[in-house]
Amino acid sequence: MKRVIVCLCVFLAVLGFSACRNKAQIKHREQSAVMLTTSAPSLQSQGNNASDGLKTEGQGRILVAYFSCTGTTEKIARSAADMLDADIYRITPEIPYTQADLNYNNPSSRGNREQNDPSARPVISGSVEGMGNYDTVLLGYPIWHGQAPRIISTFLESYDFGGKTIVPFCTSHSSGMGSSGTNLHGLCPDTVTWLSGKRFPADASNEIIKEWIDSMDIPAAGAHNVGTFDFETRTVLLNSGYEMPIMGLGTYSLSDEQCVDSVTALLEAGGRLIDTAYMYHNEVAVGQGVRESGVPREEIFVTTKLYPNQFDNAAEAIDEALEKMDIGYIDLMLLHHPGTNDVEAYRAMEQAVKDGKIRSIGLSNWYVKELEDFLPQVTIMPAVVQNEIHPYYQENDVIPYIQDLGIVVQGWYPLGGRGHTGELLGDGTITAIAAAHGVSPAQVILRWNLQKGVVVIPGSSNPDHIRENLDLFGFSLTEEEMARMNALDRNEKHDWY
Numbered sequence: 001m002k003r004v005i006v007c008l009c010v011f012l013a014v015l016g017f018s019a020c021r022n023k024a025q026i027k028h029r030e031q032s033a034v035m036l037t038t039s040a041p042s043l044q045s046q047g048n049n050a051s052d053g054l055k056t057e058g059q060g061r062i063l064v065a066y067f068s069c070t071g072t073t074e075k076i077a078r079s080a081a082d083m084l085d086a087d088i089y090r091i092t093p094e095i096p097y098t099q100a101d102l103n104y105n106n107p108s109s110r111g112n113r114e115q116n117d118p119s120a121r122p123v124i125s126g127s128v129e130g131m132g133n134y135d136t137v138l139l140g141y142p143i144w145h146g147q148a149p150r151i152i153s154t155f156l157e158s159y160d161f162g163g164k165t166i167v168p169f170c171t172s173h174s175s176g177m178g179s180s181g182t183n184l185h186g187l188c189p190d191t192v193t194w195l196s197g198k199r200f201p202a203d204a205s206n207e208i209i210k211e212w213i214d215s216m217d218i219p220a221a222g223a224h225n226v227g228t229f230d231f232e233t234r235t236v237l238l239n240s241g242y243e244m245p246i247m248g249l250g251t252y253s254l255s256d257e258q259c260v261d262s263v264t265a266l267l268e269a270g271g272r273l274i275d276t277a278y279m280y281h282n283e284v285a286v287g288q289g290v291r292e293s294g295v296p297r298e299e300i301f302v303t304t305k306l307y308p309n310q311f312d313n314a315a316e317a318i319d320e321a322l323e324k325m326d327i328g329y330i331d332l333m334l335l336h337h338p339g340t341n342d343v344e345a346y347r348a349m350e351q352a353v354k355d356g357k358i359r360s361i362g363l364s365n366w367y368v369k370e371l372e373d374f375l376p377q378v379t380i381m382p383a384v385v386q387n388e389i390h391p392y393y394q395e396n397d398v399i400p401y402i403q404d405l406g407i408v409v410q411g412w413y414p415l416g417g418r419g420h421t422g423e424l425l426g427d428g429t430i431t432a433i434a435a436a437h438g439v440s441p442a443q444v445i446l447r448w449n450l451q452k453g454v455v456v457i458p459g460s461s462n463p464d465h466i467r468e469n470l471d472l473f474g475f476s477l478t479e480e481e482m483a484r485m486n487a488l489d490r491n492e493k494h495d496w497y
């Protein structure tokens with residue numbers, strides 16, 4: 001009989017493990033740490049109520065990571081994750097703990113042996129995707145002989161937690177958190193902010209958990225906020241309410257045939273964002289590539305731009321672009337750079353939004369001063385600002401300013417622009433980081449942009465490069481690598497706008 005009960009318990013525990021693992025997988029998302037604030041309330045956001053999800057502070061996502069054998073810690077972890085709208089991750093041992101393993105009355109049980117051996121590091125099955133995108137990690141565990149189970153040490157030693165905030169919490173029969181938090185803190189880099197933890201009894205109510213969460217002042221992470229890069233869908237939600245892919249193809253200098261071929265290569269490879277402009281003389285080719293691709297129009301996002309010589313007659317120029325591309329509507333239209341009558345041209349784009357000709361509008365080559373002058377004169381907040389951004393010209397002061405307005409930043413010349421790509425792609429720092437990840441220097445530069453919350457539109461007529469430039473999600477740069485990339489800034493502009 002006893003054996004039957006033990007088997008039943010083990011079976012239920014295993015069932016519980018796998019059920020929870022599935023739930024965790026469903027909820028888990030990889031997110032970048034770009035949350036935006038808005039400070040231009042006089043401007044309306046485009047389209048619907050997309051700005052409702054804006055944060056009042058610029059915070060990244062929260063992860064609740066927990067280890068639990070008999071469900072007590074798991075219950076607290078799930079409540080906390082729900083309250084914070086955080087992602088959740090179950091720390092799952094490669095070899096599950098049996099009831100015998102957990103028998104704390106038996107000195108030679110696995111649990112007791114591990115707790116007696118400070119160097120024990122039980123192996124974890126699976127890993128957190130995109131840990132770099134979390135700012136705050138709530139870390140839950142049961143107390144085992146006054147300490148955290150050694151698998152928590154394995155977890156802390158498996159990732160770079162530098163710069164993150166870790167909040168420990170635990171459950172136990174009766175013991176407090178004791179020195180468990182302090183000992184775990186010792187396994188982390190100095191740059192971790194380690195908050196004092198909390199112990200919960202098995203019957204902790206939701207009110208108690210809520211009180212604890214409120215006391216820490218951790219902002220809830222919205223599921224999908226304006227400006228937040230979603231690395232799973234590879235899109236960002238614009239303030240217009242439309243989703244835009246975060247990586248795509250630039251078509252500057254691509255002649256007609258080259259342009260059709262490149263658009264075709266992009267769409268075949270799964271890319272969905274195309275950047276053109278009146279001045280590139282290839283809007284017709286872009287439209288042709290889109291129409292002939294067989295990819296549903298709604299899946300593709302096309303940006304074009306009005307050049308200053310069109311500003312006097314912007315309404316006509318918008319119709320001309322629509323006619324040339326012949327793709328029904330324009331996803332995003334930008335003013336190419338400031339010029340005479342730019343406010344009037346922007347107002348014409350605002351009217352075209354109302355008329356359903358354009359979905360989102362924005363600016364290109366507008367910097368802090370230009371935006372300060374321009375924004376009070378228009379009604380619809382730009383959805384995107386597209387500026388020159390590459391490792392030698394980083395705009396580290398301009399990017400946050402624009403993002404804080406709830407505007408998505410897109411970078412042109414991500415690889416330095418023609419004539420400069422050799423130097424950038426051969427840069428010692430960039431090639432070293434590329435070698436460390438087994439990727440190309442171009443991929444490192446593009447990934448660096450994405451991790452800064454900058455959308456990339458590298459230009460290329462080479463299908464291999466086009467494919468490579470979309471393949472940015474199998475690796476991520478550590479904070480140290482991001483810092484090395486940031487240190488390459490020379491304020492060296494490669495074009496005049």
Ligand SMILES: NC(=O)c1ccc[n+]([C@@H]2O[C@H](COP(=O)([O-])OP(=O)(O)OC[C@H]3O[C@@H](n4cnc5c(N)ncnc54)[C@H](OP(=O)(O)O)[C@@H]3O)[C@@H](O)[C@H]2O)c1
Nearest residue numbers: 250251252412413414415416417442458459460461462465
């Ligand atoms: N708003 C503005 O004022 C403005 C200004 C300039 C550009 N833009 C936009 O930004 C886009 C990007 O700029 P861009 O095209 O001029 O310059 P870029 O993207 O910095 O560089 C393009 C160059 O990089 C090469 N390249 C691309 N992928 C590569 C890879 N994986 N490995 C090695 N080389 C690679 C291309 O050669 P291959 O063809 O051989 O691949 C091409 O020579 C433009 O196409 C345009 O849409 C906007």
Ligand SMILES: Cc1cc2nc3c(=O)[nH]c(=O)nc-3n(C[C@H](O)[C@H](O)[C@H](O)COP(=O)(O)O)c2cc1C
Nearest residue numbers: 068069070071072073111142145146172173174175
């Ligand atoms: C090996 C082992 C050692 C334990 N040591 C303690 C302890 O020192 N103090 C205590 O109050 N509870 C102790 N417990 C009880 C657990 O901390 C408690 O049941 C916890 O809530 C279980 O969490 P879980 O259901 O998430 O696995 C121990 C349990 C095990 C399995």
